[in-house]
Amino acid sequence: MNAIAIKAGRSSPEVIDVDVPDPDDGEALVRTLRVGIDGTDFEVLEGNHGGFPDGEDYQILGHEAVGVVDDPNGTDLEEGQLVVPTVRRPPDGSNDYFERGEPDMAPPDACLERGIDGAHGFMSEYFTSPAEYLIPVPTAFAETGVLVEPMSNTAKALEHAFASRSMFDWEPDTVLVLGNGPLGLLTLAMLDSTVDRSYCLGRRDRPDPTIDVIEELDATYVDSRETPVSEFAGVHEPADLVFEATGYAKHAYETVDALAPNGVGVLLGLPGDWTFDIDGGRLHRELVLENKALLGSVNSHVRHFESATESLERLPDWFLERIITDTYAPSEVDDAFTDDDDRIKTVVEFDTL
Structure with a gap:
């Protein structure tokens, strides 16, 4: 074969x-x-x-x-x-x-x-x-079933994000997705009906098919060359949930600045080795004083695939x-x-x- x-x-x-x-x-x-x-x-x-x-x-x-x-x-x-x-x-x-x-x-x-x-x-x-x-999965998934695996990773990441906030009433109104590749767009679509406002960050010029999809989902496209993640909250608004799907190491730390109080940043990207300077003390204070959280997530299992199957049916x-x-x-x-x-x-x- x-x-x-x-x-x-x-x-x-x-x-x-x-x-x-x-x-x-x-x-x-x-x-x-x-x-x-x-x-x-x-x-x-x-x-x-x-x-x-x-x-x-x-x-x-x-x-x-x-x-x-x-x-x-x-x-x-x-x-x-x-x-x-x-x-x-x-x-x-x-x-x-x-x-x-x-x-x-x-x-x-x-x-x-x-x-x-x-x-x-x-x-x-x-x-x-x-x-x-x-x-x-349903027979109707013969062409789209390949999307279940990446969507299952989002399902797991969201499960962990909500679990980290389970000690109080946390209902995110705003989400910032870092990355306008397939995983970022799938995540944006999965969250479309559950949040009031959504943003998706990328580095592409118009015209571009991913920007068209972002805006068709009534989300706001954010060009990181104009608005870095560290400046997102001031230019737009702090996000309750930041979903990182870029593998760009600085985004892990800049996410803290983009989060609203009590917000969660979920990291899925896999960066290479890169040494750079950060103000660790300031970020540490932000995490503690404003009850912010960062967590990493990789892979998924059966229940996440089942959840992704349900989500795919709704897209x-x-x-x-x-x-x-x-x-x-x-x-x-x-x-x-x-x-x-x-x-x-x-x-x-x-x-x-």
Whole structure:
């Protein structure tokens, strides 16, 4: 079967021929429909994140997938059922995090991540997975189901944000999303009906498709070249919730300035090493005196995928039609992995229903 992989010593993906996998006991065989491409895939290609499976000189890419159960193999799944796979798997059997049903809380050395770190991904004609990590989704998600995985990360981040404020009545009226990539736009759309005012920060000039989507959602586009995060509150208003999806290290600290009293900043981006000066004492006082909070969030698990599925069903059709901008066949791998500001979400399509 065809698969898209990165080989050792290379920085560009290519189509390779591998055997169709045989499902083990408790696993199902899934026929892949679509796999999304995101920033983490490029980090893997550049060697900045993740690692190959043990003993392998290549890694099959892809962690955002939707597929059809081809062989249930004795599991509770049904042939023809549409599913989305979760990403994390236990290394060498299991551990406390997986036994507690909390793989998303495991540190990197206590988990494998399909298509990212230590395990092959889903960017192939077929893949296998334990049934417990396959989330059934509506048949209508055959084209959009690749959005469930990134949305599940937002679902988890929001769950943690609200949990951190659970000791008092916290209902955010304003949200600032840092980053106008696919995850930022999906987060903005998910929050659209729950907040009064929303803002999305980016670094793009008009005309731009992401700015069009932001404004169609009745949010305000903030150009960080004109209004840095540290000046956002003075130019616009303090935000009850700041959702960081840029991986720009300074934003983690500038978020404190952007927050309203009792506000929460959730960090999802993964920056590289960068040393710079900050006024740590001032930021510390802000956090303490104004009851602000910063928290990090990575990955997600079954309940977050289920929550994301419900959220995806509520998103407007126009948004879904415009968020997935480019679809490529596996043979067009070079085009699929070309970085282009006119694209929002790119997917590789292996098959259709």
